Amino acid sequence: MRRTKIVCTIGPASDNEHTLREMLFAGMDVARLNFSHGDYESHKQKVDLVRRLSAETGKHTALLLDTKGPEIRVGRFRDGKILLRSDEQFILTADDVEGDEKQVSISYKGLPDDVTPGDIILMDDGMIALKIVSAGNGEIITRVMNGGILTDRKSLCVPGAHINLDFLSPQDIADLEFGIREDFDIIAASFTQSAGNIREMRRELEKRHCRDMMIFAKIESVLGVRNIDEIINEADGIMVARGDMGVEIPQENVPIIQKQIIEKCREYGKTVITATQLLESMTVNPRPTRAEVNDVANAIFDGTSAIMLSGETANGRYPVESVKTMARIAERTESAIDYKKRFKEYFFTELFTSVTTAVSHAACTTASDLKAAGIIVVSKSGQTARMTSRYRPDTPIIGCSPLEKTCRQLNIVWGVTPVLIDEVDTIDRLIDGAVEASMDNKLVTYGDLVVITAGIPIGISGTTNMIKVQIVGNVLINGIGLSLGNVCGNLCVGKNTEELRMNFKEGDIIAIPEVDSSIIDLIRLASGIITEHGGPESYPAIVGQTLAIPVISCSAGATGILKCGTTVTLDAYTGTVHSNS
Numbered sequence: 001m002r003r004t005k006i007v008c009t010i011g012p013a014s015d016n017e018h019t020l021r022e023m024l025f026a027g028m029d030v031a032r033l034n035f036s037h038g039d040y041e042s043h044k045q046k047v048d049l050v051r052r053l054s055a056e057t058g059k060h061t062a063l064l065l066d067t068k069g070p071e072i073r074v075g076r077f078r079d080g081k082i083l084l085r086s087d088e089q090f091i092l093t094a095d096d097v098e099g100d101e102k103q104v105s106i107s108y109k110g111l112p113d114d115v116t117p118g119d120i121i122l123m124d125d126g127m128i129a130l131k132i133v134s135a136g137n138g139e140i141i142t143r144v145m146n147g148g149i150l151t152d153r154k155s156l157c158v159p160g161a162h163i164n165l166d167f168l169s170p171q172d173i174a175d176l177e178f179g180i181r182e183d184f185d186i187i188a189a190s191f192t193q194s195a196g197n198i199r200e201m202r203r204e205l206e207k208r209h210c211r212d213m214m215i216f217a218k219i220e221s222v223l224g225v226r227n228i229d230e231i232i233n234e235a236d237g238i239m240v241a242r243g244d245m246g247v248e249i250p251q252e253n254v255p256i257i258q259k260q261i262i263e264k265c266r267e268y269g270k271t272v273i274t275a276t277q278l279l280e281s282m283t284v285n286p287r288p289t290r291a292e293v294n295d296v297a298n299a300i301f302d303g304t305s306a307i308m309l310s311g312e313t314a315n316g317r318y319p320v321e322s323v324k325t326m327a328r329i330a331e332r333t334e335s336a337i338d339y340k341k342r343f344k345e346y347f348f349t350e351l352f353t354s355v356t357t358a359v360s361h362a363a364c365t366t367a368s369d370l371k372a373a374g375i376i377v378v379s380k381s382g383q384t385a386r387m388t389s390r391y392r393p394d395t396p397i398i399g400c401s402p403l404e405k406t407c408r409q410l411n412i413v414w415g416v417t418p419v420l421i422d423e424v425d426t427i428d429r430l431i432d433g434a435v436e437a438s439m440d441n442k443l444v445t446y447g448d449l450v451v452i453t454a455g456i457p458i459g460i461s462g463t464t465n466m467i468k469v470q471i472v473g474n475v476l477i478n479g480i481g482l483s484l485g486n487v488c489g490n491l492c493v494g495k496n497t498e499e500l501r502m503n504f505k506e507g508d509i510i511a512i513p514e515v516d517s518s519i520i521d522l523i524r525l526a527s528g529i530i531t532e533h534g535g536p537e538s539y540p541a542i543v544g545q546t547l548a549i550p551v552i553s554c555s556a557g558a559t560g561i562l563k564c565g566t567t568v569t570l571d572a573y574t575g576t577v578h579s580n581s
Contacts, residue, residue: 001396003415004330005029005306007064007273008323010046011037011314020049022320023313024057027327029411030186030306032064034314035175036071037153047182060407060418062185067172069190069218070165073155074123075105081151084128084144092121092130094138099152103139106156112140114163123156124148125277126247159248167197173204180210185408188239192217194227195234214409216273220244225257232264237271237412239308246276255298262302269357269390271413274299275308279325283316288325296326297333303392305414339394340368346391356464360387363453363467367395370469370573373448374398378421378434382406382413384453384464389414395451398443400434417443427456427466435472446580447488447569448472471571473578476562479554481572482534483544488580489527493564503564511559515540523547528570530577532556552577 007030014020031050033043047063054061074092077099084090084101091103094112099105112135115121121130121142128150130142168176179187189201198215205213214236219225221244232238240261246254258274265272278296279288299307307330312322343364367375376398377385385399392414399410400421407418421437424430431452438444449471455463471486492508494500497519500512504522511530515523516539523529523543534540534553544551550572562568567580 001417002027002327002331003334003392004300004304005412005414006323006326006330007032007275007306007308007412008319009034009308009310009312009314010050011311013315013317014313014319015042015046015049017049017053019319021053021057023323024053024059024061026320026323028061028323030062030064032066032188032308034066034310036066036068036073036155040178043178044182047184060404060411060420062408062411063182064186064188064216064412065175065179065184066188066218067175067190068169069172069192070163070167070169071155071190072106072108072111072157072163072165073153074150075099075107076152077104077150081149084147084150086144086147088144088147089133090130090142090144092140092142104150106140108163108165109138110164111158112136112138115140115158115161119158119161120145121156121158122247123150123154125243155244157244157247167191167193167200168204176201176204177208179213180205180208183405184213185405186214186216186237186412188216188218189235190218190241191220191224191244192231192235193221193223195230198231198234212405216271219261221248225249225261228261228264232261232268232270235270237273237305238265239273239275240304241275243276243310258299259302262299262304265305266303266390266392269387271305271386271389273306273308273412274302274304276310278307279309279312279322282318282322282325283311286318286321293329296329300330300333301337303414305389306412339392343368343391343393356384356387357390359453359464359467360384361391363388363451364391364393364395366467366469367393367451370449370451372451372469373472374438374444374450376400376434376438376444376450376452377416378430378452378454379464380406382410384455385410385416386413388453389416396443398434398438400437417441419443427454430454431468431470435470439472444472446473447578449486449571449573469574471569471574471576471578473569473580476568476577476579477530477554477558479530479552479558479575479577481550481552481575482536482538482541483529483549483551484572485528485548485550486569486571486573487528487550488567488569491530491562491564491566491568492526493559493562495560509568509570511562513556513559515543523549528572530554530559530562530570532559 008028009032094109119132128148129145133141216237217235218239218241220241313319378400397416399416400419402423410418421433452468489509492504493511506525509528510526513532515531529551569578
């Protein structure tokens with residue numbers, strides 16, 4: 001099972017039913033809509049399509065709204081694009097004009113007043129560079145340093161210049177309102193530079209009675225990197241937006257910054273997306289470069305929660321193949337990582353800062369020690385599942401919630417498979433419902449040992465305080481483990497030795513009121529023992545430990561309710577016998 005999640009940008013290449021369905025089957029976990037492009041009508045169509053296909057395929061696909069933010073873009077060109085040649089003059093104007101080889105309009109009309117001669121303007125992720133000759137009176141006259149093809153609506157930046165743009169523009173506010181109406185799960189806040197930016201966005205959401213939308217800060221500037229600790233603490237997650245970051249920051253620093261941000265996000269228990277140009281060549285080619293494969297793999301080795309496709313799925317020729325390729329790289333890379341060793345070696349400062357972190361860590365440790373089939377995390381908000389993911393356990397995490405939105409938000413969390421469960425009023429029904437739903441989704445099966453975490457009282461976020469180990473299936477009897485271990489097998493039940501000998505087959509689990517040396521020949525061939533009489537130094541305890549088979553002692557008469565031939569799981573760790581049917 002792939003642990004690293006895949007975010008896909010939806011655009012002209014992928015906003016049709018056939019392609020989007022194939023992308024979902026290929027491994028898309030999150031659908032990203034870039035609000036720097038398109039209108040509300042087209043965005044609404046994409047949202048409806050993602051929701052419908054997710055329901056049809058049984059997936060909890062999250063919707064991510066990527067804001068325009070305080071960005072500056074060029075306008076549109078008469079023919080959709082132009083060729084800029086080195087050493088030619090090119091004008092950026094505040095006037096609304098149709099672009100050509102001589103000039104183009106800019107979205108931020110105050111830019112001529114914020115820049116000075118000698119500043120460098122970078123466009124198309126730094127591929128095109130213009131040097132400012134003069135600025136003022138609503139226009140910037142530049143000289144082309146590095147030319148290239150410039151297309152409609154490309155973003156630009158001026159490294160080192162102080163640009164007087166508000167973090168949230170009226171357009172951003174309108175986009176947030178659209179996101180609230182359409183019940184988006186995540187907002188990606190472009191060009192976040194401080195924790196104050198995140199608080200400002202959260203206030204705007206709360207003014208509109210929206211408190212369940214997650215905010216991911218996009219780190220793509222010098223200030224964003226400088227204030228990363230306060231931003232991680234305030235935001236719900238981080239996107240390492242390497243495109244604009246690589247323009248504003250020396251490129252050789254970007255890999256180091258990426259690793260540092262991923263590490264910090266793990267320490268804070270926050271989701272982190274590694275984005276931009278991961279498989280860029282697949283925009284036009286059916287196969288990635290070796291360097292791109294290494295780039296994706298290294299992000300996974302670093303511990304990123306998710307990896308993102310941008311132009312590859314939005315405008316590229318091979319959107320489905322890009323998702324399949326990303327999934328294959330992730331699965332192969334994860335298979336080379338010893339997560340159990342990493343978990344034991346990894347040390348977080350301030351490890352037990354809350355009950356939730358302590359329980360999450362204990363659940364991972366217990367699951368590792370007992371070789372559990374899964375960690376079932378029951379959580380209304382999903383926070384406990386996120387904290388469990390923080391430790392990157394080898395054991396699969398099953399995030400159970402009664403809220404569909406929480407399930408969608410968990411779909412971007414590393415290693416978590418979200419499962420929707422019914423809302424109930426008792427802890428026993430809650431656990432039973434979570435285990436049953438996990439079985440229905442084929443995540444666990446009868447006889448599996450699972451570790452379960454939940455909170456009491458139920459239904460209140462932030463109350464995770466319980467951890468439980470149990471075998472999947474119906475509990476037939478409870479007792480005390482005399483020789484530890486667990487085994488699955490058929491029962492051979494006898495009231496006495498003669499009856500036991502008549503029905504015994506090699507590999508059976510023996511169930512008899514009293515065990516003595518007269519059946520040692522059967523015990524040597526048995527896979528486990530259930531008895532009604534025995535203590536830590538009794539005969540069944542000693543023989544079980546000697547032969548390394550699990551033994552439990554239960555109350556008088558308990559073996560009488562067991563039936564010969566029933567397939568059960570005997571778990572001496574918990575002292576229980578579970579039916580496997």
